[in-house]
Every structure is written in structure tokens, then in C-alpha cells.
Amino acid sequence: ARQRVVYQRSNALDPGDLWVTHLDTGHSRRLTHVNATLLRARALGAVEEVWFEGRDGHPLQGWIMTPPDFDPAKRYPAILEIHGGPQLQYGRRFFHEFHYLAGLGYVVFFTNPRGSQGYGNAHQDAIVNDFGAVAHDDLMAWTDHVTARPYVDAARVGVTGGSYGGYMTNWIVGHTDRFAAAVTQRSLCNLIS
Structure with missing residues (x-):
């Protein structure tokens, strides 16, 4: 058969x-x-897969999406996208909202910080009883990595995310002023009640 x-x-x-x-x-x-x-x-931007090191040398995977008419000699505003969960993950799939933002001229960058699934239990469980700090450090290392590229305007970087990504957006704006804008979507704000 x-x-x-x-x-x-x-x-x-x-x-x-x-x-x-x-x-x-x-x-x-x-x-x-x-x-x-x-x-x-529709013209779509390219997506580059990148491996980089977190602040403590932990290997992390991320992706950088450039605008459809990308010119490496220009400087672009950028947006850090943070997934929900936290035990979810980004991967090699289509994200319409990322393509929309890239179509508006933004470099969109996203990663799977510790707490994400797909990289083993230690990676996923690293945020247990530390729901913010570890992922924050990974996200800041990713932002450092991306903003070091000559085509990214580090003064025009935003951050956004939904659900746990919204929680992390809130955490980030409470711990650094490096982002020019922040949009928290469907966020968790109070883990006590």
C-alpha cells in the first residue's frame, strides 16, 4: 500500500x-x-539566520529581516520583536507582521532567548524563578549584536512583543532607556494576582 x-x-x-x-x-x-x-x-525582505553569544557566552539563535529594497550602504531604524510564551520559539517560518514592518523600511530582528523551547531543558528552564533578568540579558546581547551592524541606526531602535513578549517589553523599558520606542502587546503586567 x-x-x-x-x-x-x-x-x-x-x-x-x-x-x-x-x-x-x-x-x-x-x-x-x-x-x-x-x-x-509583494516584494519581501531577506531573512538572515545568525548564531551569536549571550552575555555569558551561551549560544543563541536569531534572525534579521531587512527591508525589500535593502541597501547595505544606508542606515535603517530597527525593531526587536519578542515572542510570547515564554516557552515558544521563533524559527524559519513566515511572520506577516515582521514583513509588514520590513516593508515600511525597518530592520526587524528576533531571537529565542533563554526560556524559549527547542534548545533543550536547560535553555528552557533557565528563567524558572527568574522571570525577566536572564531573558533580558540575552535580548540585550542580541540587540548589541544587531546594532553593531553598519546598516542599523542604533539611535532608532524600538522593541515590541505580545503576551510574554509584552511582559519582556515592559521589563526592558523598566531597566534600560536604549530603545527609542516600545509597544507592549497583550502583555502580562502583574505576576502576583
Whole structure:
């Protein structure tokens, strides 16, 4: 009997479609092209995967999305995006809101600080009983790494996030004034009640 699996597949530049893989041959085929018209009508920025060191040398993964008309000789404002959870993660998938911001001319950068899933229990559990400081240090190391690039205007960097990302946005603006703007979305503000 032929065995196959149907699944949704996406990446940083494609919001995704249905695919089928025949398990006996390994052959994969795209079944749908739901967003083809939209993608032909829009220019999307590039997404670069980066590994960097946190303040204590801990290896961390992040991504930098540049505007569609990116010119490395120019300087761009930037936005740090922070995911919810905290036990969620960014990856090689399509984030429409990031592409929207990049389309407006921002460099968008995002990472999986400690507390995120996908890097082992020690990485995920590092924020237990320290719900802010460890992730803050990782996010500041990431911001240092990105703002050191010549095309990022370090004086025009914003920070935003939703849910736990909103909590971290609140934490950040309570601990540093390095960001020119902050938008907290769907945030947790009070962990006591």
C-alpha cells in the first residue's frame, strides 16, 4: 500500500501551502498555491539566520529581516520583536507582521532567548524563578549584536512583543532607556494576582 502524509509547509518567505510526501519514495509535491498571487504582488525582505553569544557566552539563535529594497550602504531604524510564551520559539517560518514592518523600511530582528523551547531543558528552564533578568540579558546581547551592524541606526531602535513578549517589553523599558520606542502587546503586567 502507498503511504503518504499531507502537511502544511512554510518558510520565512512563504506563508505556506499543503504538501504531500510519499513515504515509500520520499517524493514531495506541493498541492496548493494559496498565496501565489499575493507573493507575486509583494516584494519581501531577506531573512538572515545568525548564531551569536549571550552575555555569558551561551549560544543563541536569531534572525534579521531587512527591508525589500535593502541597501547595505544606508542606515535603517530597527525593531526587536519578542515572542510570547515564554516557552515558544521563533524559527524559519513566515511572520506577516515582521514583513509588514520590513516593508515600511525597518530592520526587524528576533531571537529565542533563554526560556524559549527547542534548545533543550536547560535553555528552557533557565528563567524558572527568574522571570525577566536572564531573558533580558540575552535580548540585550542580541540587540548589541544587531546594532553593531553598519546598516542599523542604533539611535532608532524600538522593541515590541505580545503576551510574554509584552511582559519582556515592559521589563526592558523598566531597566534600560536604549530603545527609542516600545509597544507592549497583550502583555502580562502583574505576576502576583
